[in-house]
Every structure is written in structure tokens, then in C-alpha cells.
Amino acid sequence: MEQAHAPQKPKVLIIDDNPAIVDVIRRIIKLDGKYEPIVAYDGVAGLEAFEAEHPVCVIVDAKMPNMDGYQFLRCLRGDLNTAATALVMLTALVRPNERETGLLSGADEYLTKPFRANDLLAAIERAQKVSPEERLAKIQAMLEAAEGAF
Secondary structure (H helix, E strand, O other), rough: OOOOOOOOEEEEEOOOOHHHHHHHHHHHHHHHHEEEEEEOOHHHHHHHHHHHOOOOOOOOOOOOOOHHHHHHHHHHHOOOOOOEEEEOOOOOOOOOOHHHHHHHHOOOEEEOOOOOHHHHHHHHHHHHHHHHHHHHHHHHHHHHHHHOOO
């Protein structure tokens, strides 16, 4: 007799060059139970994993070898096939200009390390609810604010 297969959980891709951070994030997502975590340790490997696994959300660090998080975000946002993907930047970079760079590069959410598990899980949920129109409006508002500062 054939066993019924459980429906596959949506995937969340974690991209960070620090294995300890990756392990913590992976455990948080696994314990939450809504998603299947998948992992890459730099932006290039992250693009390969993204293409192979089609995650619903990506959590990406800013500073990594081979391709940093900003470049990764711009790659996804610049492709019509991946532009609507939920993107969360999770980084140790805390200055306001670094946050702006992350958001202007395409992050829906920008969290800083150290972080709380509940904050990360909430950011994943919020990022998935952002529509392409909301994303574009947010970026346009940031650009207009930046222009007004000069």
C-alpha cells in the first residue's frame, strides 16, 4: 500500500558566510515548522541554490565573499522571473546609510544582528506580503527623500 506524501513545505534560502549564524537561522526556521530551510554560504552559491530550489523567501547577509548581499538582491530584483521574491537582509551593518543601501538594493526587510527569533520569523512573513507595487513605491519614496536631502 502506498503512503501519502506530506505536502512539501515552502523553502526559505539562507545565505551567509558564517556557518554558526547559518545554523542558528536554520534551526529557528526548522523549529517554527512552516518552511524548509536551505543554505548557501555566498551570493554565487545563493543564486545557484535559488535557481534549483525556488524558495519563497531569501535571508541574505550583506558582507560575503564572491558576491555580496547587495549584489545578490539586485540580481533577483533585476530579473522579471525573480523580482517578486520576498527578500530579508540580515546583517551586522547597523548604520542608517547601510540600511538604506540594503533597502534600495531590493530588501523588503532589513534586520540587524544580533536578532531575536520572533523578529526574524515576523520579517519572513511581512516580506512575503509586500506586493510589487508596494515595493516600487517604497523605493521611489526613499529615492525622493534622498534627492530632497541634497
